Amino acid sequence: MKTKVILFLSGVVLGTGALQAQANQECATTAALAYSDAKAKNYDAAWTRIQTLREECPSYHIATYQYGERILKDRLDNAPDAEKESVAQELIKLYKERLQHFPAKTDAGDVNADIAQLMFDVKLGSTEEQYEAFDKAFEADPNSLNAKSLYTYFYLLVELQDSGKKDLQEVFDKYDVVIAKLEEQENETAESLASLIEKQEAGEELSSKDKARLNAYEKNLVAYSAVKGSINAKLGQRADCTNLIPLYSKDFEAKNGDTEWLKRVNSRLSAKDCTEDPLFVKVSEALHKLEPSASSAYSLGQLAEANGNQSKALEYYNQAAELQKDPSARASIYYKIANQYKDKGQFGQARNMYRKAISSKPSFGRAYLQISNMIAQSANNCGNTAFEKRAVYWKAAEYAERAARVDPSISSTANETASAYRGRAPQRSDIFQNDMQGKTINIGCWIGESIRVPNL
Incomplete structure (x- = not known):
């Protein structure tokens, strides 16, 4: 009798294993076809199989949710307004499923941020519900919100305050937090950009990856500057x-x-x-x-x-x-101190303070621009010959150009300043007549820096 029971149980186990193997094989086949269709942008065929995978093999592979997201975003972009809400709801459901089945490979903060931005973009839920979605994402992970989402987060709060559902103090408190986060991201980006600019200025050839990073950093700084301006405008007269x-x-x-x-x-x-x-x-x-x-x-x-x-x-x-x-606040203080020294004509001390401001806040373009202007003002006092005095303007232009690159909000003014100073510097004929091409000039007085004369 025992032998019969053991044989029966063995048959059940083997049968279950066979069924499981068959199910796994079916999942693998469906996934292969779904992923292949998705790669080929045959989204309708891919979506049918993605749906099957979500229902029958939800933990098979994270690619199910990655391709599903790609398909639904495409549908959202092309859907008529009347259908956008249902597509967005399905995308939110997909995000949550991914988080459920692949928590180790999914950033919860990013998911919450994506859901919040999607709710706002497609107008899902009330203003309160949209704000609560952003607040949930931010409170869980402040780094989950990019510049656009940080603006939307603050925008919704101001809308609620205008309608009497939030008090003014909460708006001020959130403004401080959001601006601090933006400036933290901005400073990290500017610091990374500065290291690449230094490579360029040293004559080092940037790799293709470095060039791509430099381009991305500069675009991101433009975005941060624009978002900060929009947030300040939104705060408006309330402050x-x-x-x-x-x-x-x-x-x-x-x-x-x-x-x-x-x-x-x-x-x-x-x-x-x-x-x-x-x-x-x-x-x-x-x-x-x-x-x-x-x-x-x-x-x-x-x-x-x-x-x-x-x-x-x-x-x-x-x-x-x-x-x-706080680095940003410290930079502002050093900048104020520097301005006072500058107004007194104590340029050396002023530059030291502007540099401290830049050290605290690498994206502080105005500090670079102030150094540029002080150098230009000192041109007649910091050279031994007429050529050397005019060469000081090259150094002034360098600082103005750096200001434009690290701080897009003043790039127009800074680039115009740099162009004006380069116009005052020695021109090609001056370089040739003085036989100075490629030579290094050490600038005296408080400036104490050098400039390399361009090659003809």
Whole structure:
């Protein structure tokens, strides 16, 4: 009897194994045909098989979902408006299935971000639901939202605030977070671009991959600049002193012992130059008393500057820069200090501060442009001969060109400046008459750099 039972169970196991093998073979055959059709852009035939794979072999291969996404995106692009919603819903379902069956090979943050952007683009759900989708993606992984999605995220919040469903403080808080994330991405891109520019300027031939990266970095910087401008425009008059002063004044007595609240208010009032209102003085003093910081030191610097005490203002600004942990904010402080030195004609000290600003924020094109202008202003004082003095303009042009490349928002002005300075530099006839082609000129005075004369 036992022998019969064992033989029966063995038959069941073997039969199950055979059925499983057959199922696997059918999945493999269906997948091969589906993927082949998809590669050939025979999307209708491929989609029928993709559907079969999703139902019967959902964990067979991630390519099922990759090709499915390609097919549905094509359908979405070509669908009439009346059908876009149903195609988008199917694409969202596909995204979720991929995350379910291939979690190790799927970035959840990216999936949530794709779903959020899709909902907005196709107008799925209410404004609240669209915003919640972006908020879910951002809170889970801030890096999941690209420049376009970050703008959409903020845009939806402002729309909700305009309709009375979000308060103004939340808009300000989210603005700070979104701008900080954009500037972080912008700085990383500018830093990568700077290393490639340095290779070019050193005469090194870039590989095809490096050229592609350089092109991508420059395009991305243009995108970041445009998105930041759009976000600032969307914030509009909501962030002016007329709105800020009453908003924060009503909470001051209750929150003047809250360091984090004081920091946010101080930063916002300072950024919008609401420094003449008594509230700014009260906030700055309360903050500095509770926790001397970059923010409080900077505010006290502004107060000292407003009272005409420039030396005290510089002292506070330097302290603020040293205490500031946020690179973008630190760069702005160094830039302000540099401008003060520049206005006093102390170009060497000014350049040191502009360089510190650039070190903190590699995409700070305005700092490069200021150095360019100081060098140009010093042309008559930093050369021994007429040729050397005019050669200083080549160095000024280099800095202006660098400004244009790292900061697309000022590229037009920077390129015009570079062109003007190159026009003042020695021309071909000057180089030939002075026999200077290919030679290196060491520029004296505070500049202390060299320039290589172009070959004819």
